[in-house]
Amino acid sequence: MSSWRESLTSIPGTVAQFINENASNYLSASVTPTTSSNSSTGTAGGADGSEENPSLGGDHKSLPIPLSLVKEQWRLIFTSDANIQDLQAAIAHCRDLVLLSEECSEERRWLVRHLVDLRYSLKELEEATDAEDVVLMNAIKSVVGHHFVPHHPHPNRLKAAAKRNYCDHCSRIIWSVVQTSYICSDCNYIVHQKCIDSVKRVCAHVLVSERKQPISEICPEIGLSEQNYKCAECETSMNFKNTWIEPRLCDYNGLYYCPSCHWGDTFSVPARIIHNWDFTSRRICRASLQEIHLFLNKPLIRLEEENPKLFVFVEKLCAVKKLRQNLVHMRHYLAACKQAMDQKLVDHQMGSRRHLLQSNEFYSLGDLFQVESGALAEFLQSVFKAFNQHIRSCPMCLAKAYICEICSNNEVIFPFDDGCIKCDQCNSIYHRVCLTRKNMICPKCRRIQERRIQLERVLSVDDDEDEKEGQGQEGAVENAIEMMCK
Amino acid sequence: MATRKKSLLKVIILGDSSVGKTSLMNQYVNKRFSNQYKATIGADFCTKEVVVNDRVVTMQIWDTAGQERFQSLGVAFYRGADCCVLVYDVTAPNSFKNLDSWRDEFLIQASPRNPEHFPFVVLGNKVDLDNRQVSTRRAQQWCQSKNDIPYYETSAKEGINVEMAFQTIAKNALDQEADAEVINDFPDQIILNSQNNRPGNQDNCQC
Numbered sequence: 219m220s221s222w223r224e225s226l227t228s229i230p231g232t233v234a235q236f237i238n239e240n241a242s243n244y245l246s247a248s249v250t251p252t253t254s255s256n257s258s259t260g261t262a263g264g265a266d267g268s269e270e271n272p273s274l275g276g277d278h279k280s281l282p283i284p285l286s287l288v289k290e291q292w293r294l295i296f297t298s299d300a301n302i303q304d305l306q307a308a309i310a311h312c313r314d315l316v317l318l319s320e321e322c323s324e325e326r327r328w329l330v331r332h333l334v335d336l337r338y339s340l341k342e343l344e345e346a347t348d349a350e351d352v353v354l355m356n357a358i359k360s361v362v363g364h365h366f367v368p369h370h371p372h373p374n375r376l377k378a379a380a381k382r383n384y385c386d387h388c389s390r391i392i393w394s395v396v397q398t399s400y401i402c403s404d405c406n407y408i409v410h411q412k413c414i415d416s417v418k419r420v421c422a423h424v425l426v427s428e429r430k431q432p433i434s435e436i437c438p439e440i441g442l443s444e445q446n447y448k449c450a451e452c453e454t455s456m457n458f459k460n461t462w463i464e465p466r467l468c469d470y471n472g473l474y475y476c477p478s479c480h481w482g483d484t485f486s487v488p489a490r491i492i493h494n495w496d497f498t499s500r501r502i503c504r505a506s507l508q509e510i511h512l513f514l515n516k517p518l519i520r521l522e523e524e525n526p527k528l529f530v531f532v533e534k535l536c537a538v539k540k541l542r543q544n545l546v547h548m549r550h551y552l553a554a555c556k557q558a559m560d561q562k563l564v565d566h567q568m569g570s571r572r573h574l575l576q577s578n579e580f581y582s583l584g585d586l587f588q589v590e591s592g593a594l595a596e597f598l599q600s601v602f603k604a605f606n607q608h609i610r611s612c613p614m615c616l617a618k619a620y621i622c623e624i625c626s627n628n629e630v631i632f633p634f635d636d637g638c639i640k641c642d643q644c645n646s647i648y649h650r651v652c653l654t655r656k657n658m659i660c661p662k663c664r665r666i667q668e669r670r671i672q673l674e675r676v677l678s679v680d681d682d683e684d685e686k687e688g689q690g691q692e693g694a695v696e697n698a699i700e701m702m703c704k
Numbered sequence: 705m706a707t708r709k710k711s712l713l714k715v716i717i718l719g720d721s722s723v724g725k726t727s728l729m730n731q732y733v734n735k736r737f738s739n740q741y742k743a744t745i746g747a748d749f750c751t752k753e754v755v756v757n758d759r760v761v762t763m764q765i766w767d768t769a770g771q772e773r774f775q776s777l778g779v780a781f782y783r784g785a786d787c788c789v790l791v792y793d794v795t796a797p798n799s800f801k802n803l804d805s806w807r808d809e810f811l812i813q814a815s816p817r818n819p820e821h822f823p824f825v826v827l828g829n830k831v832d833l834d835n836r837q838v839s840t841r842r843a844q845q846w847c848q849s850k851n852d853i854p855y856y857e858t859s860a861k862e863g864i865n866v867e868m869a870f871q872t873i874a875k876n877a878l879d880q881e882a883d884a885e886v887i888n889d890f891p892d893q894i895i896l897n898s899q900n901n902r903p904g905n906q907d908n909c910q911c
Contacts, residue, residue, distance in 0.1 A: 550776050553745070554777060618747060621813065628783070632778075665805075665812075673801065
């Protein structure tokens with residue numbers, strides 16, 4: 219117990235005090251129901267005390283997790299067979315902690331995350347009707363952000379044998395016939411049952427949501443000395459002279475890892491794609507691999523902002539950009555068309571890739587891979603065709619087309635047509651040829667400008683008149699309304 | 705002559721956002737009113753059968769978006785309109801001042817054959833409210849200056865004058881239809897000629 223309290227030193231004063239005050243009754247309230255959970259917290263506390271200090275000392279690691287606080291809290295609830303009352307008490311307690319924590323602090327972020335988790339499991343518990351559901355739920359173990367569920371290898375033995383799994387913690391093989399293993403439902407971290415309590419790598423899913431974007435510097439190496447000659451993950455001592463434990467560089471985050479945390483996996487590195495359009499695979503550590511996999515389908519990269527020149531050099535990218543721009547225009551039509559909504563045209567075509575037509579800015583890593591392979595342009599072409607077919611055959615969409623006011627031809631034009639140009643100021647669409655004839659000066663914008671000047675002139679005259687007429691006006695108005703109503 | 709007239713009248717309602725365009729249409733077509741504001745996206749239309757000059761005609765009323773951010777779509781549907789209804793809010797002077805630009809934009813986009821005599825109707829809506837800002841005289845003056853546009857003060861909420869206003873709209877639309885018919889006699893013949901030419905063209909294509 220004492221070691222548990224010692225480990226609270228990294229929490230802001232108020233929170234620590236609060237926990238210290240409430241720790242004893244909180245523990246007794248939520249842990250007493252089962253003896254097994256009591257013992258598990260005991261061991262966890264003991265382990266924490268020894269592990270805490272080195273991880274706090276190494277500032278290069280910058281774990282966004284206040285281990286002391288989180289490990290205790292998460293374990294408390296998820297390893298015990300908590301019932302609804304326990305969870306409700308824990309939620310109330312966690313909420314209090316959130317309010318006490320500093321704004322925008324790491325503690326608060328983690329507490330909020332924990333609160334969400336707690337509420338989620340409470341909801342599940344309330345909805346679970348069968349005994350089976352409850353058993354399934356209790357099988358979920360939560361350790362440093364991972365949500366471990368029992369891992370069942372492929373039922374077909376041959377296939378199971380073909381794909382060997384290695385424990386992400388001890389990097390030894392998992393003999394699925396004799397050994398129980400767990401897999402994180404968020405980041406696919408696989409672990410022996412015996413290793414589960416000593417897992418150190420924070421769930422990649424947590425990192426991804428904290429980081430919000432893949433690392434944008436190319437391999438930001440700080441050097442082994444900055445890492446105190448220790449592995450960035452498990453803190454095993456290592457140097458280049460000791461050939462047994464060879465330091466391996468992760469090309470994604472620029473840190474050195476020991477061979478059990480860096481298995482020599484290779485993958486394209488996001489920063490190299492964004493800056494160099496370089497898709498070659500580089501060696502990265504396990505944690506980075508899991509992180510990049512989670513980033514793969516998230517549209518988070520503002521490519522044009524990060525590297526505007528890329529669109530000049532990479533023709534494929536330029537083509538995709540133009541297609542996406544056209545689809546954004548088309549989306550306006552489809553969003554306002556009842557028929558298209560009823561047909562779920564957009565859903566059918568785009569599925570989970572709606573971000574491609576929400577705006578032109580965001581790309582996911584997967585999109586960039588597909589730009590390079592040409593698959594994205596092909597996909598967008600087919601979507602364009604389907605949308606175009608609808609818009610040109612739907613009377614409502616046709617009604618919302620444009621007519622070039624310069625040539626006043628009856629032919630309807632759309633913003634996504636070739637040979638048409640859009641005024642960025644007033645959204646009018648013209649034939650490119652027509653607007654060029656007008657020296658690229660938008661006639662509608664000119665009208666708006668003229669009207670504004672005229673209005674200002676009239677306003678100044680009006681004010682004078684209004685003052686003179688002010689008194690007699692009201693009676694006249696009332697009379698007029700009566701007349702109209704009759 | 706009468707049989708040749710089309711029995712579909714296309715009416716466009718224009719005006720600033722939240723002046724009550726949708727409400728007026730709803731009041732006229734469905735006899736319903738809702739206090740809740742819901743911005744129109746793009747454009748939509750309703751149809752209603754009316755009797756004008758002892759004839760049954762179908763009125764197609766196009767309700768449009770007044771909000772600028774919902775005007776990201778084109779207005780090709782202005783073409784072929786038979787009447788344009790300009791709506792302003794009597795409690796919002798700016799919506800009245802903008803009538804000018806709504807009218808001009810309509811004439812440019814719709815490019816009717818006879819812009820000077822194209823039938824407009826102006827409706828000052830929300831007369832049921834107390835805080836009136838635009839006087840009847842001012843509105844009438846403006847309407848007179850624009851070739852004597854008919855002017856009505858309405859309340860979509862209370863249903864005041866709505867029926868009467870739309871009756872006028874239908875009547876004026878039908879009158880312009882008749883005028884256009886007279887003017888159009890000559891171009892009609894050209895169209896007939898071009899239809900006569902068509903079989904010859906098709907023969908050429910099949911070669």
